[in-house]
Amino acid sequence: MTRTVNIDDLRRRARRRLPRVVFDFLDGGAEDEVTLRRNRQAYEDIRLTPRILKGGTVDLSIDLFGQKFASPFMIGPTGLNGIYWPKGDLHLAGAAEDAGIGFAVSTASNSSMEEIAQRSGGPLWFQLYPWGKEAFSRALIDRASEAGYSALIITVDSLVGGKRERDLRHGFAHEITMSAPIVLDGLMHPGWLKSVWLSNNRPRLQNLVAFLGERASDKELADFTRSQRNPHFSWEDVRRIRKQWNGPLLIKGIMCAEDALRARQEGADGVIVSNHGGRQLDGAPATIDVIGDIAGQLDKDAKILLDGGIRRGSDTVKALALGAHGVLLGRAPLYGLAAHGREGVAQALSILEDELRRTMIFVGCQSVRDLGAQHIAAMKTGVAGPG
Amino acid sequence: MTRTVNIDDLRRRARRRLPRVVFDFLDGGAEDEVTLRRNRQAYEDIRLTPRILKGGTVDLSIDLFGQKFASPFMIGPTGLNGIYWPKGDLHLAGAAEDAGIGFAVSTASNSSMEEIAQRSGGPLWFQLYPWGKEAFSRALIDRASEAGYSALIITVDSLVGGKRERDLRHGFAHEITMSAPIVLDGLMHPGWLKSVWLSNNRPRLQNLVAFLGERASDKELADFTRSQRNPHFSWEDVRRIRKQWNGPLLIKGIMCAEDALRARQEGADGVIVSNHGGRQLDGAPATIDVIGDIAGQLDKDAKILLDGGIRRGSDTVKALALGAHGVLLGRAPLYGLAAHGREGVAQALSILEDELRRTMIFVGCQSVRDLGAQHIAAMKTGVAGPG
Amino acid sequence: MTRTVNIDDLRRRARRRLPRVVFDFLDGGAEDEVTLRRNRQAYEDIRLTPRILKGGTVDLSIDLFGQKFASPFMIGPTGLNGIYWPKGDLHLAGAAEDAGIGFAVSTASNSSMEEIAQRSGGPLWFQLYPWGKEAFSRALIDRASEAGYSALIITVDSLVGGKRERDLRHGFAHEITMSAPIVLDGLMHPGWLKSVWLSNNRPRLQNLVAFLGERASDKELADFTRSQRNPHFSWEDVRRIRKQWNGPLLIKGIMCAEDALRARQEGADGVIVSNHGGRQLDGAPATIDVIGDIAGQLDKDAKILLDGGIRRGSDTVKALALGAHGVLLGRAPLYGLAAHGREGVAQALSILEDELRRTMIFVGCQSVRDLGAQHIAAMKTGVAGPG
Amino acid sequence: MTRTVNIDDLRRRARRRLPRVVFDFLDGGAEDEVTLRRNRQAYEDIRLTPRILKGGTVDLSIDLFGQKFASPFMIGPTGLNGIYWPKGDLHLAGAAEDAGIGFAVSTASNSSMEEIAQRSGGPLWFQLYPWGKEAFSRALIDRASEAGYSALIITVDSLVGGKRERDLRHGFAHEITMSAPIVLDGLMHPGWLKSVWLSNNRPRLQNLVAFLGERASDKELADFTRSQRNPHFSWEDVRRIRKQWNGPLLIKGIMCAEDALRARQEGADGVIVSNHGGRQLDGAPATIDVIGDIAGQLDKDAKILLDGGIRRGSDTVKALALGAHGVLLGRAPLYGLAAHGREGVAQALSILEDELRRTMIFVGCQSVRDLGAQHIAAMKTGVAGPG
Numbered sequence A, B, C, D: 001m002t003r004t005v006n007i008d009d010l011r012r013r014a015r016r017r018l019p020r021v022v023f024d025f026l027d028g029g030a031e032d033e034v035t036l037r038r039n040r041q042a043y044e045d046i047r048l049t050p051r052i053l054k055g056g057t058v059d060l061s062i063d064l065f066g067q068k069f070a071s072p073f074m075i076g077p078t079g080l081n082g083i084y085w086p087k088g089d090l091h092l093a094g095a096a097e098d099a100g101i102g103f104a105v106s107t108a109s110n111s112s113m114e115e116i117a118q119r120s121g122g123p124l125w126f127q128l129y130p131w132g133k134e135a136f137s138r139a140l141i142d143r144a145s146e147a148g149y150s151a152l153i154i155t156v157d158s159l160v161g162g163k164r165e166r167d168l169r170h171g172f173a174h175e176i177t178m179s180a181p182i183v184l185d186g187l188m189h190p191g192w193l194k195s196v197w198l199s200n201n202r203p204r205l206q207n208l209v210a211f212l213g214e215r216a217s218d219k220e221l222a223d224f225t226r227s228q229r230n231p232h233f234s235w236e237d238v239r240r241i242r243k244q245w246n247g248p249l250l251i252k253g254i255m256c257a258e259d260a261l262r263a264r265q266e267g268a269d270g271v272i273v274s275n276h277g278g279r280q281l282d283g284a285p286a287t288i289d290v291i292g293d294i295a296g297q298l299d300k301d302a303k304i305l306l307d308g309g310i311r312r313g314s315d316t317v318k319a320l321a322l323g324a325h326g327v328l329l330g331r332a333p334l335y336g337l338a339a340h341g342r343e344g345v346a347q348a349l350s351i352l353e354d355e356l357r358r359t360m361i362f363v364g365c366q367s368v369r370d371l372g373a374q375h376i377a378a379m380k381t382g383v384a385g386p387g
């Protein structure tokens, strides 16, 4: 038995526990996974400057829209969290609360946003997929407001689905189709099979049940979801939502300064720089490769979050040094959840926090709010020669 | 059984179905295959900027010389298409017609240009290898004109043969020499053996039969082909052909602005930026690495096509964004043909079209005619540091 | 039996002789070992310009603080040297003396600094970990002064521990915890087991014994060490030590010009550019990537040493050409020690000296003191084209 | 049985036929073989611009010092050619003569320079290792002059031996030491064993026999060779030799413009840009990486040759385009020799000539004397973005 010392250990554990079709949904990206890999490689290409003797107490906390977070992490919105562990969303929310950080509930969550809000005391945000007709999002936003969600995220990078080839090969499309190899694969992962698949509460898109009625079958819900994709969603719609929602509004999926500025114009309070973890447009840049440009052009009041490829505490230092105010975690806590349930999420969060804290001391910075370009070492690949 | 989700799946399937000597002719490149690999890698090195909320309807169609194409793809000219599937040229033409795109018939086709023209209603172009004496090309051009081909391509990058080492090792040179390993290899691919090799219509260079008579043997045709190489073909000859041919004329094999400008001076209506799929000069740049410079120097009226390494819809977006008006597909549809005949070609085309459509939405562009440099993300390898 | 021709041979030999837990402590780095690898790769990326006919006699000697060293190497401070070979520190000191170079004794040595000083006639420096309360370092410095150490190094890059994941997996933390796999591993390395582990003189942190008393157990010493980490150590403390210590003072762990300048301001006579061999902040630059900038900004009188990744004589030429006055060896002599005891250390030193001497002739430089930027070939990755 | 289509095939064949100790002497480089690999990789990093319709007749011939060479290749000087094939030097000379190109005889040849001159009618140059006392080189130069050698090369990059670790591991140092593994290895290569090792004419350093007498043993000759290394050889000595030798004089081993200019000042007629095939200073640049700078600074009359890593015809095109007037072949013909004797050398030369000819047509250049920077494609790694 090997000890869990980093996020990759949790990923390995998750791979063993989950049937392949489920692991690949969690782990995979679009097409050749160029962006997925680049999201990671880009961090490795960045060097931090070690600074010495700057004092050992470090303040990791940040403020976002008047709320205090114990550290600059937040668990980002991910759908189908129930297919890794029963009641996955609740465990994510619980672990986030314990860690003093926020949790973003996805439109495609497997517990209803109301249930999550009831059971969790931590800062909760709601992520809206702008699917379907106006009525669809209007209803969801009203419910989020009602349930006390403190901020609203509109994810705009998924107007069409990404071409995730691992899923296509498994025939997975928001629901698990029962083919022979899928069944076999499931049988070989009895822990998962029993707790997730054969349980009385097979994961469903609980936020959507309201639209189809309690008796809607898995297939009906999945069909409904797919049918709701609305590639015509536009800035007009953002404006409408802006009017409906009184709290902080963030646009998720922004990858260039022009779109970020437009989001601000339309009244967004912040942007989430994201390529959806490499799951939508393969060939998109790594988020850390564009954050600097975006942060450089936005006004001081705009809140800038980033996600994609965060697997180490030092990744967060790099993101904040280049202009982000906080980062969202996608797969990292999900690997933990899939590996060990809530305990695993807690492990993921504490690994990252521990790494972050060390890194802060190594770069000689006493508050994550003070991170800046001075902490990044200018890269001179190769060498300085005389000419 | 794995599903076919991308072009590479078709390639894998083709590799299984074909004897090695045939697959290697299709798949291989010159010498160390540096250019062959670079043709692909260069696309991976380019990032596209995701843009959001720009509307979901996408127009893929282009106009070339007054003809409408449903998408910016065209099946490029390739010789010996009959060695993958009986009547390969007809299947390529048919699938292209169904997809609303053009098809370019090679001088070295295995169905005569007349037969192809008769059986296909789609836009057809004829590709001329400027072999042999003046009389040779004069006769072919007259036939192409007669048969109703709408544009003429002169391929000028093959005045001598590329050094394709896979072919040299197999002893393959436009005909299959029967050595013991070749025979054995054939026997192990019975599907191919029966349909292609043991059929009554073994593939022959049908356009050339007219020159040698119906009874010409395979060997005579191959010898004839080889004997016709004319390394002295020159711009003078282009001028002569320009006079003979009334329709649109394109020069294929151009890799620098200087040659492109000269082609225009000599009356060509367009150029095809091509390194012959890495099959001629190993060490040539990738076409996508030079397209920008060429497009930047040519006049507005010149039509610019590109081929080489197109395996993803997003490759096409990159080519058009950097200045091409359309792309030719070499191996992609051939993998489909070799895998599943006409059905496979159709699959290849629809995979690429689907990927193209998604990518257009992800980069927020509503017509392929509007693609431009603004869709390419400036690459900053590594990172921006303070100094 | 293969001959030992380079440092890597000694490393391989060490890996065979040591239990994994011990080898990994010696060999490993922090987190993903990005910095550890970069420390090596950076040297490979630098080219030296061969110069011809400049004479064959080479002077390798350097002066540091009035002391003459036969070559620009020095054995750097490393803790727990006794776990590779009984009395490891004494063998390192002995081999260094024989080679006419210096040896730096670590706070965490396994022979007391007094014993080492008594048994060695070579130049000895003492390296202080600024652990614990003021009294702790005050006592150690007094002892070093008493024992005749000629220079004092304060290592400032370890105010918190690096996250060395190999050690974490083995459960190694300055002491070897007896788990089943560790025991088994030990049993399979009988040479090591008998001489190091089952000997009467199991390695202890001898410099610290004075603080806890002769009877302190391994565990007590390790606990004490860990408890002494002081992340609040600051420039104030440096100033205090500067006052206490009359000899040359060096700050080790500096990685940017700003810190180097500050060290000078606080009265340090020199700096050691070091990332602790990639064992602290993963993501720090290679030392050879920053030495040029640091050397360019420091005053003429400052002594600049460098360590990290030195495995070849030519690495030293590069370091000196870019501004260092000498280099410290961390793992290189330790591999020798672990492989063959004192004999192995001597081998490591003579391999490096031989390589250094050849390289000096190849670059046409007659004294290591004359090395400069002119010996580095400007890198033009790829090629010079016309435009 | 695979066909031989390129130089690498000959290398593979040589590896099979030779005992490892011999193959490694031929194939290997210094230390980590960074320069050896870079010598090859650098060519792969350079792109040639294909040009079209420039005519198919190509003139490969060059003139050097009033002598005509059928192509820009020359077989470079290599020692111990007799250990691959009996009378290796004579076969190299013969094949060079047949191909109309020059051959450079090494000081360390296994046939005496007189015998080679007698048996060969091609252009012959003599390469002098400036070993030993003045008398040593004086005698050799007189003999070269007497025997009719048309040019003299002084190799200046070997004043000390390179650290070739493959040789060190085999215990090979200009003679083969008989250890058990070496004997075994020899027994497993009976073709080589019988023809080379057990023959009556075991290879000896025939040019040196004159110094020690006919009865000198292998060991005495090898000891003599090693003892003659003279690291103090200097520009003074060059000046002396310049006075003694009336024909064209070249300095081999030059890697920077400064040394090239000095060589001209001292009266050399040309330089050979060489890093000794990566066998001396590991970490030296590839020759193709420095040729441009050197050629740019030398006067028009200076002849510039280059060697190192030439394995393809296109490598030669690149070298000439960047400023060389011709290239020397080291290992390429030796692989041929070791594989098939004289026949193999002829194969190597004709492969390279054929590749060169094709490449010339592809880049649209009618004479190797017209190659220039315009044939190199400017590299834009990655892509051109908008900004």
Ligand SMILES: Cc1cc2nc3c(=O)[nH]c(=O)nc-3n(C[C@H](O)[C@H](O)[C@H](O)COP(=O)(O)O)c2cc1C
Pocket: A025, A026, A027, A039, A076, A077, A078, A079, A106, A107, A108, A127, A155, A252, A274, A275, A276, A277, A278, A279, A307, A308, A309, A310, A328, A329, A330, A331, A332
């Ligand atoms: C399995 C999975 C499901 C996801 N579901 C959603 C979702 O429902 N809504 C959303 O806005 N983003 C979703 N995302 C994207 C994440 O919010 C986030 O952008 C991405 O995972 C960040 O990259 P990382 O996984 O490398 O941290 C999902 C990502 C994954 C991996």
Ligand SMILES: Cc1cc2nc3c(=O)[nH]c(=O)nc-3n(C[C@H](O)[C@H](O)[C@H](O)COP(=O)(O)O)c2cc1C
Pocket: B025, B026, B027, B039, B076, B077, B078, B079, B106, B107, B108, B127, B155, B252, B274, B275, B276, B277, B278, B279, B307, B308, B309, B310, B328, B329, B330, B331, B332
């Ligand atoms: C098997 C094969 C045969 C080809 N035959 C011809 C031909 O007859 N005429 C021609 O102009 N180009 C020919 N080409 C080149 C293609 O037209 C095209 O330039 C190239 O295949 C594009 O690269 P891609 O295969 O990576 O798409 C051939 C290519 C292949 C792979």
Ligand SMILES: Cc1cc2nc3c(=O)[nH]c(=O)nc-3n(C[C@H](O)[C@H](O)[C@H](O)COP(=O)(O)O)c2cc1C
Pocket: C025, C026, C027, C039, C076, C077, C078, C079, C106, C107, C108, C127, C155, C252, C274, C275, C276, C277, C278, C307, C308, C309, C310, C328, C329, C330, C331, C332
């Ligand atoms: C096993 C080991 C123990 C070390 N212990 C110490 C130490 O006690 N004090 C210190 O200042 N540095 C210590 N270091 C760091 C070295 O002094 C030096 O900075 C580093 O090893 C240089 O990199 P290299 O090993 O690649 O040569 C240690 C390094 C290693 C590998």
Ligand SMILES: Cc1cc2nc3c(=O)[nH]c(=O)nc-3n(C[C@H](O)[C@H](O)[C@H](O)COP(=O)(O)O)c2cc1C
Pocket: D025, D026, D027, D039, D076, D077, D078, D079, D106, D107, D108, D127, D155, D252, D274, D275, D276, D277, D278, D279, D307, D308, D309, D310, D328, D329, D330, D331, D332
């Ligand atoms: C086995 C071998 C022996 C050599 N002997 C000599 C020699 O005696 N004199 C000399 O000037 N160069 C000698 N060289 C260097 C070659 O002349 C030439 O610089 C080098 O081989 C060129 O690189 P290449 O082998 O990659 O073509 C030798 C090279 C090899 C591979």
